[in-house]
Amino acid sequence: MVDRLADGCLDTDAQNLLSSLKGHITDMHPEVLKAHRLPWSRDLVNPKNKTHAQYLKELGEQFVARANHQVLERLRELDVAGQELAWLYQEIRHHLWQSSEVTQNFCGRQELLARLGQQLRHDDSKQHTPLVLFGPPGIGKTALMCKLVEQMPRLLGHKTVTVLRLLGTSQMSSDARGLLKSICFQVCLAYGLPLPRAQVLDAHTRVVQFFHTLLHTVSCRNFESLVLLLDAMDDLDSVRHARRVPWLPLNCPPRVHLILSACSGALGVLDTLQRVLLDPEAYWEVKPLSGNQGQEMIQHLLVAARRTLSPVHTDLLWASLPECGNPGRLRLAFEEARKWVSFTVPAPLATTAEEATHQLCARLEQTHGRLLVAHVLGYIVSSRHGLSEAELKDVLSLDDEVLQAVYRDWTPPSKELLPRQGL
Numbered sequence: 001m002v003d004r005l006a007d008g009c010l011d012t013d014a015q016n017l018l019s020s021l022k023g024h025i026t027d028m029h030p031e032v033l034k035a036h037r038l039p040w041s042r043d044l045v046n047p048k049n050k051t052h053a054q055y056l057k058e059l060g061e062q063f064v065a066r067a068n069h070q071v072l073e074r075l076r077e078l079d080v081a082g083q084e085l086a087w088l089y090q091e092i093r094h095h096l097w098q099s100s101e102v103t104q105n106f107c108g109r110q111e112l113l114a115r116l117g118q119q120l121r122h123d124d125s126k127q128h129t130p131l132v133l134f135g136p137p138g139i140g141k142t143a144l145m146c147k148l149v150e151q152m153p154r155l156l157g158h159k160t161v162t163v164l165r166l167l168g169t170s171q172m173s174s175d176a177r178g179l180l181k182s183i184c185f186q187v188c189l190a191y192g193l194p195l196p197r198a199q200v201l202d203a204h205t206r207v208v209q210f211f212h213t214l215l216h217t218v219s220c221r222n223f224e225s226l227v228l229l230l231d232a233m234d235d236l237d238s239v240r241h242a243r244r245v246p247w248l249p250l251n252c253p254p255r256v257h258l259i260l261s262a263c264s265g266a267l268g269v270l271d272t273l274q275r276v277l278l279d280p281e282a283y284w285e286v287k288p289l290s291g292n293q294g295q296e297m298i299q300h301l302l303v304a305a306r307r308t309l310s311p312v313h314t315d316l317l318w319a320s321l322p323e324c325g326n327p328g329r330l331r332l333a334f335e336e337a338r339k340w341v342s343f344t345v346p347a348p349l350a351t352t353a354e355e356a357t358h359q360l361c362a363r364l365e366q367t368h369g370r371l372l373v374a375h376v377l378g379y380i381v382s383s384r385h386g387l388s389e390a391e392l393k394d395v396l397s398l399d400d401e402v403l404q405a406v407y408r409d410w411t412p413p414s415k416e417l418l419p420r421q422g423l
Contacts, residue, residue, distance in 0.1 A: 034062055088185050091172050095164050099146040105300040106147050108293035109140070109286075113147065116284065117155035120257055124156065124225055127251050129279045130258035134270050135286035138328020138353060141261040142166065144286055145231040148259065152227055159224045161190045168235025168386075175237045176247055177204050180211045183228065187214055191221065208247040219253035227257045234262055234269045245276055261286075288325025297327060301334045310342050320349035332356040336363070371405050372396075 003014040026033045036055050038045070046052050119131065133141050145164070148155075152162045163186055165173045172178035181201060188195050193214070200206045218226045230236075252258050262270040264285075274283075289297065298317070302308065309317065317337050324330060333349050336359060340346050350356040365373045379395050380387055387395065396402050 032066070085185070085189075087172075088182060088189075091170060091182050092186060094170050095166050095173070098166050098169055099149055099164055102143050102146045103150055105297060105304060106143050107297040107300060108289050109144055109147065112144070112284070112286070113151060116148065117151070120155055120227070123252075123257065125254055127253055128257075129277055129282045130249065130252055130260060132270075132273055132277065132283050133259065133261040133286055134264045134283060136265055136326070137263050138326050138331075139286050139288060140327040141263075141286050142231050143327065145229050145259065145261055149229060156225045156227065160227060161187070161224055162227045162229070163187065163190075164229045165231065167230060167232045174235065177207060179230075179236065180207050180247060184211055184214055187218065187226065191218055191224070193217065211247065212249060215249060215256050216253050219256050222255070225255045225257065227259065229259045231261045232263075233260050233273070236269075245272065248273075248276060250276065289327060289330075290325060294321065294325050294327075294330055297330055298334055298337075301331070302338070305338050307338050309337060309340070313337065313340050313342075313346070316346065316348065320351065326353070329353050329356060332360060335360060339363070369405060372402055375399055375402050 003011040005011050022035075026035055036059065038055055039051060041049065041052070045056065047056060116131070133144060135141055145166075149162050149164045152160050163183055165179060165183070167173045167179070172182050181196075184196050184207070187193070196207070196210050200210050215226070218224075249258060260273065262268070262273060264270050277283075295318070317333065321330065321333055324333075332353065333356065336346075336349055336356070350359045361373065361377070375396065376392065379392060
């Protein structure tokens, strides 16, 4: 197609402008555009024509090369983006792994799970307050929260986005700013929304504002529900000693749910939450397991450890735990009972959680020595957010008293590693 004047002659000005435009575009994008020149033919492109066949070959090679280049560039971009967000993937993987470990021997709570699921479905289409699960330490709040994550697709649908944080078990989940940052990034990626900019992350108030705006943005999509589960609010530094929780939404918009857990008992985080969230229906008590459920839990633990108790030991175990429904206490009892051998009559188990903890420490001292256990527990308690295994080994390697005790029974790997005070 060419432009012609009114008298039928070729419009040379238009042709010159068109050629100039094509040349300019080709010069501006030489890596994308390549000009091919073909002689005109009535049957357009004819593969039997040698010139046309060469053109088709070059065009195919150009297309394949360009497609390969774009695929490789995209993969490179994804690799770079993955490296930039490696901290987030590690954080998510950490909490999911912890959750899978906690729910391996989950027992009971089916009625409570059903009621919570009914409440979530009832609140999904309207504005509502966050839910708070509370109970004494060791009652099983963390296991219940992790089980909720596992059952959330069945409760609210398979497209539900679930975000879990076991607070205090990682560095980012130990303070509010790191917690909100990781949640915002995870939710943005899950919903395909723009990530928060560096200017937002520089100030805590901006992070809080972005978090609240993000929840409303997700709600307005009117599609996938979002469930945030924050376990052990007592272990969040900014909440533990505060009288309010400024970042906590007092109301959740439709299709957005926030579930918290906190310990009851002495004045603490639960009292702070009760001053902020005034609706009494927002609080759900996690009660002890029944006697049968406690026995079922012990049996699950024994099977997982490939252990069996003799009838005498079984009677001794249940005699030490009359109607005990505290999963934490049951776990401590199991850790003691799994060490029993069939030809001995062990001492009765402790009747309280405090006594059971002392009994556990005494057994550790018997196995590893009093000095090592005392120093290990001292370092863990003294650290602000606990110590990883590698960090603990590093600290112990600098402890001369521990090294002197260890090297009495084990040969040092090198003379240079001997403690300064000598052996």
